[in-house]
Amino acid sequence: xxxxxxxxxxxxxxxxxxxxxxxxxxxxxxxxxxxxxxxxxxxxxxxxxxxxxxxxxxxxxxxxxxxxxxxxxxxxxxxxxxxxxxxxxxxxxxxxxxxxxxxxxxxxxxxxxxxxxxxxxxxxxxxxxxxxxxxxxxxxxxxxxxxxxxxxxxxxxxxxxxxxxxxxxxxxxxxxxxxxxxxxxxxxxxxxxxxxxxxxxxxxxxxxxxxxxxxxxxxxxxxxxxxxxxxxxxxxxxxxxxxxxxxxxxxxxxxxxxxxxxxxxxxxxxxxxxxxxxxxxxxxxxxxxxxxxxxxxxxxxxxxxxxxxxxxxxxxxxxxxxxxxxxxxxxxxxx
Amino acid sequence: xxxxxxxxxxxxxxxxxxxxxxxxxxxxxxxxxxxxxxxxxxxxxxxxxxxxxxxxxxxxxxxxxxxxxxxxxxxxxxxxxxxxxxxxxxxxxxxxxxxxxxxxxxxxxxxxxxxxxxxxxxxxxxxxxxxxxxxxxxxxxxxxxxxxxxxxxxxxxxxxxxxxxxxxxxxxxxxxxxxxxxxxxxxxxxxxxxxxxxxxxxxxxxxxxxxxxxxxxxxxxxxxxxxxxxxxxxxxxxxxxxxxxxxxxxxxxxxxxxxxxxxxxxxxxxxxxxxxxxxxxxxxxxxxxxxxxxxxxxxxxxxxxxxxxxxxxxxxxxxxxxxxxxxxxxxxxxx
Numbered sequence: 158x159x160x161x162x163x164x165x166x167x168x169x170x171x172x173x174x175x176x177x178x179x180x181x182x183x184x185x186x187x188x189x190x191x192x193x194x195x196x197x198x199x200x201x202x203x204x205x206x207x208x209x210x211x212x213x214x215x216x217x218x219x220x221x222x223x224x225x226x227x228x229x230x231x232x233x234x235x236x237x238x239x240x241x242x243x244x245x246x247x248x249x250x251x252x253x254x255x256x257x258x259x260x261x262x263x264x265x266x267x268x269x270x271x272x273x274x275x276x277x278x279x280x281x282x283x284x285x286x287x288x289x290x291x292x293x294x295x296x297x298x299x300x301x302x303x304x305x306x307x308x309x310x311x312x313x314x315x316x317x318x319x320x321x322x323x324x325x326x327x328x329x330x331x332x333x334x335x336x337x338x339x340x341x342x343x344x345x346x347x348x349x350x351x352x353x354x355x356x357x358x359x360x361x362x363x364x365x366x367x368x369x370x371x372x373x374x375x376x377x378x379x380x381x382x383x384x385x386x387x388x389x390x391x392x393x394x395x396x397x398x399x400x401x402x403x404x405x406x407x408x409x410x411x412x413x414x415x416x417x418x419x420x421x422x423x424x425x426x427x428x429x430x431x432x433x434x435x436x437x438x439x440x441x442x443x444x445x446x447x448x449x450x451x452x453x454x455x456x457x458x459x460x461x462x463x464x465x466x467x468x469x470x471x472x473x474x475x476x477x478x479x480x481x482x483x484x485x486x487x488x489x490x491x492x
Numbered sequence: 493x494x495x496x497x498x499x500x501x502x503x504x505x506x507x508x509x510x511x512x513x514x515x516x517x518x519x520x521x522x523x524x525x526x527x528x529x530x531x532x533x534x535x536x537x538x539x540x541x542x543x544x545x546x547x548x549x550x551x552x553x554x555x556x557x558x559x560x561x562x563x564x565x566x567x568x569x570x571x572x573x574x575x576x577x578x579x580x581x582x583x584x585x586x587x588x589x590x591x592x593x594x595x596x597x598x599x600x601x602x603x604x605x606x607x608x609x610x611x612x613x614x615x616x617x618x619x620x621x622x623x624x625x626x627x628x629x630x631x632x633x634x635x636x637x638x639x640x641x642x643x644x645x646x647x648x649x650x651x652x653x654x655x656x657x658x659x660x661x662x663x664x665x666x667x668x669x670x671x672x673x674x675x676x677x678x679x680x681x682x683x684x685x686x687x688x689x690x691x692x693x694x695x696x697x698x699x700x701x702x703x704x705x706x707x708x709x710x711x712x713x714x715x716x717x718x719x720x721x722x723x724x725x726x727x728x729x730x731x732x733x734x735x736x737x738x739x740x741x742x743x744x745x746x747x748x749x750x751x752x753x754x755x756x757x758x759x760x761x762x763x764x765x766x767x768x769x770x771x772x773x774x775x776x777x778x779x780x781x782x783x784x785x786x787x788x789x790x791x792x793x794x795x796x797x798x799x800x801x802x803x804x805x806x807x808x809x810x811x812x813x814x815x816x817x818x819x820x821x822x823x824x825x826x827x
Contacts, residue, residue, distance in 0.1 A: 233600025233769035235570045265568025266763065268601045270770055293736060309790035321728045323735075333724040383718025389668040389796045392783070393656045400658075400779035401628060403771025408786060424771075428601070428763070434568035435605055436738025436759075444735035448727070451743060455644035461724045 160478035168206065168477055169194050175209060175490045179216040180223035188247035195282045197477045199465035203343030204279040206479060206487060211277055212245065213490045215419025221245055221275045227252045235264045238402075241274030246298075246425065249274050250283050253427075258290045261429035269427040270402035276300075277420035280320035281334035281462065287429050288322035288330030296320045297394045298425040301411040304338045305378035307388035310365035312378040315407035315423075316342045317394040324432075326446050333461035337391035338379040345371045345379070398424045495813035503541065503812055504529045510544060510825045514551040515558035523582035530617045532812045534800035538678030539614040541814060541822060546612055547580065548825045550754025556580055556610045562587045570599045573737075576609030581633075581760065584609050585618050588762075593625045596764035604762040605737035611635075612755035615655035616669035616797065622764050623657035623665030631655045632729045633760040636746040639673045640713035642723035645700035647713040650742035650758075651677045652729040659767075661781050668796035672726035673714040680706045680714070733759045 163171070172193055176186035189212060196205035215221040225244020229252055232238045237256055241249035253269045260267035280296045287294035300315030314337070322332035336342065340359040348355050349371040360374030361367055368374060381387035399406035404424025405413060414421040432441040452458050479487075498506070507528055511521035524547060531540040550556040560579020564587055567573045572591055576584035588604045595602035615631045622629035635650030649672070657667035671677065675694040683690050684706040695709030696702055703709060716722035734741035739759025740748060749756040767776040787793050814822075 232771070233766075234598065235602065236600035236769060238771060263569065264599065265571035266601055266603045267570065268765065268770075272771060293731070306787055306790065306793055309787070309793045311790055313786055313790065321724075323728075323731050333728075335721045335724065382721050385796075386670045386717050387721070389656075389670065392787070392796070393658075393668075395783050396628070396658050396780055399783065400772070400776045401765065401767050401770050403776065403779075406779070406783050406786075430603065430736065431568075432736050434571060435603075435736050436567070436573060436607060437735070441735045441738065444738075444741070445731055448730050448734065448741050451648055451741075452641055452644070452727070455641065455646055455648070458641055458644045461720075461727070 159481065161481055161484040162476050162478055163484075164476045165194060165198055165472055168197055168479075171487060172206065172209060175213060175487060176216075176223075178491055179213045181216065182224040185223055185225060185244060185248050188251050189245050192247040192278045192282050196279055198469055198472050200468040200472065200477070201279060201465065203341060203347055205477075207343070207347070207483060208277050209487050210490065211419040213419075214417045215275060218415060218417035218419070220415055220417055221419060225249070229253050229256050231260075232270075235260065235266060236268045236270065239269065239271045241271055243273055243422075244275070245420070246271065246274045246276040246278060250425070250427075254286060257427060257429050258287060258292060261292050261431045262434070265434035266428065266430045269429070271425040271427075272402060272404045273422065274424065275420040275422060276425060279334055280318050281322070281332040281465070283427065284320045284322035284334075285330045285332045287427070288324045288332060289328060291324050291431070291433070293324070293430045293432060294322045295428045296425065297397050299395055299398045299405070299407045299410065299423050300342070301414055301421045302408040303342060303379050304381055304391060305361060306392065307381055307385045310361065310378070313408055314381070314388075314391040314395060315410070316379065317391045317407070319390065319394060323445055324442065326442050329466065331449065331460055331462055335382070337381055337387050337394060339382040339387070340379065342379070345374055349375060397426045402426055494816065496816055496819040497811050497813055498819075499811045500529060500533055500807055503532060503814075506822060507541065507544060510548060510822060511551075511558075513826055514548045516551065517559040520558055520560060520579060520583050523586050524580050527582040527613045527617050531614055533804055533807050535803040535807065535812070536614060536800065538676060538682055540812075542678070542682070542818060543612050544822050545825065546754040548754075549752045550610060553750060553752035553754070555750055555752055556754060560584070564588050564591050566595075567605075570595065570601060571603045571605065574604065574606045576606055578608055578757075579610065580755070581606065581609045581611040581613060585760070585762075589621060592762060592764050593622060593627060596627050596766045597769075600769035601763065601765045604764070606760040606762075607737060607739045608757065609759065610755040610757060611760060614669055615653050616657070616667040616800070618762065619655045619657035619669075620665045620667045622762070623659045623667060624663060626659050626766070626768070628659070628765045628767060629657045630763045631760065632732050634730055634733045634740070634742045634745065634758050635677070636749055636756045637743040638677060638714050639716055639726060640696060641727065642716055642720045645696065645713070648743055649716070649723075649726040649730060650745070651714065652726045652742070654725065654729060658780055659777065661777050664801065666784065666795055666797055670717070672716055672722050672729060674717040674722070675714065677714070680709055684710060732761045737761055
């Protein structure tokens, strides 16, 4: 059975209809659809329409508030907090974004803590607009316990992604976004769906033995990337989005979650920095480009996110390709 | 030939004499010795007295100003900048530390950019005191080009360490400090000195071929930890301590350095965050401990830095053990 080819506009309209029908108000549907469609536009399937059944499950179970009205407040001269009102992350992040950008420009550096949200997306979508506004940005979030710390055998950390974005001279951005798990959960889910093997080092089974069976990993534990180093970074993210901002550690989220197939409850921390307020206001942009040029001078080297930016040029004319089974599933969620 | 056993006090006195004799004023000698002796106290040889010949080489060549008078200024409501006056990093960092702590408490989050310095130390020494003051802290610095980006063949990045520290309930801290290179440069230098092999994945030779010969790696390129993920983090650190703060990228530092065996010129960025200004002022400390307890409940798991803290309890009574050849070399630098 062939894939289904949809224009970005038609795919967006489908996503919007499904979200509205299942209890999202217009603002939440629009924010979630923008996030999902940014992934589809860049051909990042694991965070695109593939996630819609999970979003819908959490609306139908009542776990997530489809009509959430996130509110932003300033909690310190350099820090903002968004109460996400038990909604999906995208609207909360959208509401906090411009205030964060404004505050970072004023202060030099500022933080945005988002609490009481449900996150099911890629982080690059969230830091790219901040970099396109001329700021450097970090983002971190946690999840449910799926990753054993290096040296351990039981899930404790989330896949705990971190992202970083930096402004480019053409007004675009360089952004990377990595799970601190060796392999993104979404990719392992897709490997399981497609009957493929996971790469060695991706995880261990429920008894703690190494395995490349994606279903065994989903039932056991993923492993951090880079051994003890990636494990330390994952732990840092737990501290930042759990203890620091006053939301849930991954294992607390796992205990609180009703496991309806959608995103668990949790928080997110974003830090934005305005290079214009630091040491070289006139030169920093060209200085970053000098690094990128030196990287690209090495044959075969690509910048992080370069493939996404190339895909972004193609999908507006070529559309996207969805597996027929996924397309049928999502269409079935309209009812 | 056996190692030489010295008390911490005698080792400190030796280091101070060597630094003074070679052109450090009292403040700079004290700050460098404190940093070197913190590493010795925790039995981190690669950043301890092993570095003294390099420090001295840079004083003798005139590259580093042993009488540097670092100055701190506020460059934005949330950001400080230290002009290190072409000195070693420790005094510049010491001068910036309390102002950074004060500013982070006031603002919620604050950054310290140190420029025009020469860094030859471990970063955990620099973030632990900030965490002991009750704040979370990040630190990043770059170096000379020694690491090929993932997918590349030529040195471009430094070993670019990052550190993070978090306050503990007993007033101490959890700190990790990792080179984004697969293996710390100092460790490869020690492997070369001791005639040992480097682990697979540590680096490539001058022709770009994988090797475990530490001398071939020192002449070729190290590799980042964790493949493309570690490489992206290393790139991020270049942007932060080069372009953002207006100091040198690693390859610029390599061009500017006179290669006297001591530390290259460069910058450092530290970010401090006050959890008391975020979402859970009364609960964050216990919340962090809850994570640490869950980690330690997995058999065999240690927290980052735990071994250093154990060593710290031993060396005041047992002293430290220096290879005789290193001890003789350092004693020879008194003349």
